[in-house]
Amino acid sequence: MAAEKIAVTRATFDEVILPVYAPAQFVPVKGKGSRVWDQQGKEYIDFSGGIAVTALGHCHPALVEALKTQGETLWHTSNVFTNEPALRLATKLINATFAERVFFANSGAEANEAAFKLARYYATKRHSPFKSKIIAFHNAFHGRTLFTVSVGGQPKYSDGFGPKPADIIHVPFNDLAAVKAVIDDHTCAIVVEPIQGEGGVLPATAEFMQGLRQLCDEHNALLVLDEVQSGMGRSGKLFAYEHYGVQPDILTTAKALGGGFPVSAMLTTNEIASVMAPGVHGTTYGGNPLACAVAEAALDIINTPEVLEGVAERRQLFVEALEALDARFDLFSDIRGKGLLIGAALKPQHAGRARDLLNAAAEAGVMVLVAGTDVMRFAPSLVIEPTDIAEGMARFAVAVEKVLA
Numbered sequence: 502m503a504a505e506k507i508a509v510t511r512a513t514f515d516e517v518i519l520p521v522y523a524p525a526q527f528v529p530v531k532g533k534g535s536r537v538w539d540q541q542g543k544e545y546i547d548f549s550g551g552i553a554v555t556a557l558g559h560c561h562p563a564l565v566e567a568l569k570t571q572g573e574t575l576w577h578t579s580n581v582f583t584n585e586p587a588l589r590l591a592t593k594l595i596n597a598t599f600a601e602r603v604f605f606a607n608s609g610a611e612a613n614e615a616a617f618k619l620a621r622y623y624a625t626k627r628h629s630p631f632k633s634k635i636i637a638f639h640n641a642f643h644g645r646t647l648f649t650v651s652v653g654g655q656p657k658y659s660d661g662f663g664p665k666p667a668d669i670i671h672v673p674f675n676d677l678a679a680v681k682a683v684i685d686d687h688t689c690a691i692v693v694e695p696i697q698g699e700g701g702v703l704p705a706t707a708e709f710m711q712g713l714r715q716l717c718d719e720h721n722a723l724l725v726l727d728e729v730q731s732g733m734g735r736s737g738k739l740f741a742y743e744h745y746g747v748q749p750d751i752l753t754t755a756k757a758l759g760g761g762f763p764v765s766a767m768l769t770t771n772e773i774a775s776v777m778a779p780g781v782h783g784t785t786y787g788g789n790p791l792a793c794a795v796a797e798a799a800l801d802i803i804n805t806p807e808v809l810e811g812v813a814e815r816r817q818l819f820v821e822a823l824e825a826l827d828a829r830f831d832l833f834s835d836i837r838g839k840g841l842l843i844g845a846a847l848k849p850q851h852a853g854r855a856r857d858l859l860n861a862a863a864e865a866g867v868m869v870l871v872a873g874t875d876v877m878r879f880a881p882s883l884v885i886e887p888t889d890i891a892e893g894m895a896r897f898a899v900a901v902e903k904v905l906a
């Protein structure tokens with residue numbers, strides 16, 4: 502029997518998908534580099550990068566090649582068996598970072614879930630089952646499982662789902678005194694994004710990160726860095742912690758790790774990993790050969806001086822263009838972030854208009870992101886062509902003129 506041909510449009514979304522998203526009015530069907538085309542053939546420049554995921558643009562030839570080759574070789578085995586791409590990727594991540602052990606999963610939330618469970622388990626095994634307090638930060642985002650929304654701590658994501666995991670405390674970001682006031686010997690971990698992404702593209706200060714490391718050491722607590730968004734070259738270093746002169750105990754990475762193929766990883770040390778044993782934690786798909794082969798290809802390209810140094814040059818082009826827009830239209834109170842994770846905070850007179858500007862930008866042919874109601878966020882490909890930055894910014898200016906001028 503021939504497969505039924507189903508015609509789909511944006512309206513189909515409202516009929517068939519669980520209404521937890523409000524996607525743009527156009528449906529992308531094709532991408533190449535930093536350009537995307539919709540069902541009508543309209544072209545967009547992509548400054549959104551699939552939310553900091555497609556770090557090498559769309560359909561990068563090396564990633565396509567890795568996917569095809571592995572796709573014709575071996576897709577999946579489960580963790581009842583190991584596989585070569587996972588072992589190679591783990592080795593390369595270890596060689597490139599502080600880490601000595603890797604756990605693979607499929608999404609940022611799952612990597613964080615593993616990290617939080619490991620931090621609690623390590624404290625239980627090495628210290629005491631009562632050493633369970635997790636310190637996290639206001640406006641944090643760590644994913645959508647019940648544990649990760651609880652550590653994230655934003656009521657809009659965590660309320661309405663029944664009892665939450667207990668013993669999690671939230672204090673203001675970049676406020677070391679607030680952490681000092683709540684940390685004690687019952688604290689198992691401090692969980693922090695080196696650059697808060699969803700929370701408004703806010704980098705941690707060096708003083709804050711170094712202070713957190715010191716407080717963790719004083720209280721036998723683990724420093725858990727959520728680099729799901731800030732990692733894999735986004736900040737101009739492979740991982741953002743390298744900017745701060747501190748080493749984490751546990752680090753999570755996802756988004757750009759697979760360049761668009763779903764895969765995540767939790768990195769840690771031998772000492773912390775040593776409390777784990779077969780069966781204590783796991784996943785069916787995590788470390789899947791297909792995912793790991795693509796991630797290995799992405800890491801091979803991202804972790805090179807050419808790509809990492811190119812991030813700073815491209816950031817400069819974005820910042821100059823945003824400053825020029827600001828000079829023309831008096832738009833932004835702050836242009837911030839690190840590398841190609843860029844936040845442009847709207848001035849009070851434009852408060853609440855970020856989503857309108859995003860929609861107008863799409864209309865004008867450029868895909869951008871927001872972080873909250875007042876911050877425009879840009880997370881383009883790390884290898885975006887300078888000409889695409891210029892063209893995309895020209896289109897963004899058209900949107901600004903239409904919505905805010």
Ligand SMILES: *Cc1c(COP(=O)(O)O)cnc(C)c1O
Nearest residue numbers: 608609610642643644698729730
């Ligand atoms: C996106 C994100 C997550 C969640 O990742 P998913 O793949 O959506 O589960 C967690 N932490 C941070 C910092 C993120 O940006």
